[in-house]
Amino acid sequence: MDAHTTSEAQAHPGYGTFIKVWVVLLLLTGTLVGLSHVGQTAAVWGLLTLTPLKAGLVFYFFMHLKYEGPLLKAVVLVTLGTLLIFFALLFSDVAFR
Amino acid sequence: MTEHVHRDDFGSRLGMWLFLVTEMVLFGGLFIAYSAMRHRYPMEFHQAGAELNATLGIINTVVLLTSSLTVVLSIVAMQRGDKKRTIGFLSSTLVLGLVFLIIKAFEWSAKFHHGLYPNAPHLATLPPGEQVFFGLYFSMTGLHGLHIVAGMGVLAWVLYMVIQNQVRADRYVHLENAGLYWHLVDVIWIFLLPLFYLAA
Known part of the structure; x- marks a missing residue:
């Protein structure tokens, strides 16, 4: 545990990293809003790509997943995978009614 | 003999x-x-989405993203032993959380004024798809709002512990965990913005 704590302490990022991520998040939000004015197809593609990207940036940087070990990453990925399976199962039903 | 303090931050x-x-x-x-439901009622969701104030939704997105930034900056300040900045960033987060709730209150009261609230007589006259849209809107933004209130409570408690030196540079997992909760609330809002406010 000591080794982990030491390596973790060395990996602490500074203020600048998070401010850069925040700027990217604001830019992505602006793009998402812009796409919603272009048309329905662009809005849906924006929703399906930019929104998970924004959430991913918050998870990876703000929630420090980048600096965590494989166990915490696996916990999150398994949860997201489970939700995706539920989503696929539901749409395999409703899409063919 | 030194005193053993059991501690496992991970x-x-x-x-x-x-x-x-x-x-x-x-x-x-x-x-x-x-x-x-959107797959089932695409047109109704489009029309009901037009009733929502997208500008307020976008402003609240910027407010929450910024509040997430201030939480993570408070952790950086704590790691550097800068108590004053930690308190400043955490207080900013609480203020931003309050701003979010005030904007939400204005938004909801405008909806109530237009007869749009759960079980409202006017709502019952709308097409089923729009009723479902507003049902989901009030459930999901309402549940999210409760999480904001809970998150503010937790952050206020951590702020108190920082002031009391119970949370400090060599022991700040409470701050990290409170921050994790706040970020998740932010992530949920990241999805709510395009699903409701940009649906039109």
Whole structure:
């Protein structure tokens, strides 16, 4: 545990990293809003790509997943995978009614 | 003989993450319900979405993203032993959380004024798809609002512990866990913005 704590302490990022991520998040939000004015197809593609990207940036940087070990990453990925399976199962039903 | 203090920061964070995944599944279920209903009533969702104030939704997105930034900056300040800045960033987060709730209150009261609230007589006259849209809107933004209130309570408690030196540079897992909760609430809002406010 000591080794982990030491390596973790060395990996602490500074203020600048998070401010850069925040700027990217604001830019992505602006793009998402812009796409919603272009048309329905662009809005849906924006929703399906930019929104998970924004959430991913918050998870990876703000929630420090980048600096965590494989166990915490696996916990999150398994949860997201489970939700995706539920989503696929539901749409395999409703899409063919 | 030195006193043994049992402490496992990784275990604490793992516990917090396990709680957070239950929250992800809770909201995930609602997102799946939303998707199924939008698939069934695409036009009604489009029309009902036009009733919402997209500008307020976008402003609240900027407010929450900024509040997430201030939380993570408070952790950086704590790691550097800068108590004054930690208190400043945490207080900013609480103020931004309050701003979010005030904007939400204005938004909801405008909806209520137009006869749009759960079980409203006017709502019952709308097409079924629009009723479903507003049902999901009030459930999901309402549940999210409750999480904001809970998050502010937790952050205020951590702020008190920082002031009391119970949370400090060599022991700040409480701050990290409170931050994790706040970020998850932010992530949920990241999805709510395009699903409701940009649906039109």
